[in-house]
Amino acid sequence: MKDLPTYTALVDSFRKLPGIGTRSAERMANAVLELRKEDALEFAEAIQNAKTKVHKCPNCGLYTEDDLCEVCKDDTRNHEICLVVVNPKDAIAFEAVSNFRGVYHVLGGLLSPAKGVGAEALNIDSLKLRIKEEGIKEIIVATSPTLEGETTALFLAKVLEPSGVSVSRLGYGLPAGSSLEYADPLTLSRALEGRRKL
């Protein structure tokens, strides 16, 4: 529709989101046109606020609207255990489902010679500083079990060795609720390696 620049702009904006193609973007733009006015204005405001009020915690890199994030400020959490995540959204996922009560550190990426991402691009120096200043004793590296994720985890274990912290990674194995029948060979072999005594 040529006389609907707003509709076209909406579709274009939705298409910038992950996993949204033209058809989905059009469906969502139509839905926005059908929203109640107050819902649409709230939506627009939330998007504006996301860029004006939300920033990264200067200590750990999580999203926050305060000076420090709620995790760094929380004295009831165990500040000696630090979960190292790649992105803030991984931390949000852990907060939503797990009972992890330590703190976080956002790495900001994964080592990738292919993409030209070296150690200097990751927040490793700030992690070393936190280990010293906050007395972190244990680091859990929460990278995905991919080539880049494992390389980064191994690299971290090596560079953090001098600090004397214990470095571990997440357990690999069968995902909860999955069926053995559909597990790929690598997952099966890792599940075997990671077997636990009953």
Added chain:
Amino acid sequence: MKDLPTYTALVDSFRKLPGIGTRSAERMANAVLELRKEDALEFAEAIQNAKTKVHKCPNCGLYTEDDLCEVCKDDTRNHEICLVVVNPKDAIAFEAVSNFRGVYHVLGGLLSPAKGVGAEALNIDSLKLRIKEEGIKEIIVATSPTLEGETTALFLAKVLEPSGVSVSRLGYGLPAGSSLEYADPLTLSRALEGRRKL
């Protein structure tokens, strides 16, 4: 995350869109946090404009930002053929893909005794008026081939009979690119009925 009211508001807003569950809404809210600032502000503006600038064409019911929609204003289109659609978005779909060069009329719903939607809730009087005033000669009812869609199409054909217009509905049959193997019996029987000489 308790100290991120903006994030929570964003997730809630995305969840109001069709087919978006909590996980997808969270993924999109995270993506908005990662958008470039100008993209995010454009997005917010487009949503605001959708409710402030876009309204329904007083003549046919399509979305427009002008006084009349581009279809109603367009003299190169055939104003004697009118495609009756249920929602403005159905018209957008026809505009995007088809070579239909007539005009539109938005019905605003489907007859449904179960949901208590009667003829008075649909834009039928305005359609009758347009037939008289604009000299519409042919009506194509573009409702879905569901019980409510077909009931509405039959009802329209009946009430418009006195106006002397020719009323048809969309062709039913096999969707383009589909495989006979997966077609349901009703679609097959309709494809047989709607056979065309080669």
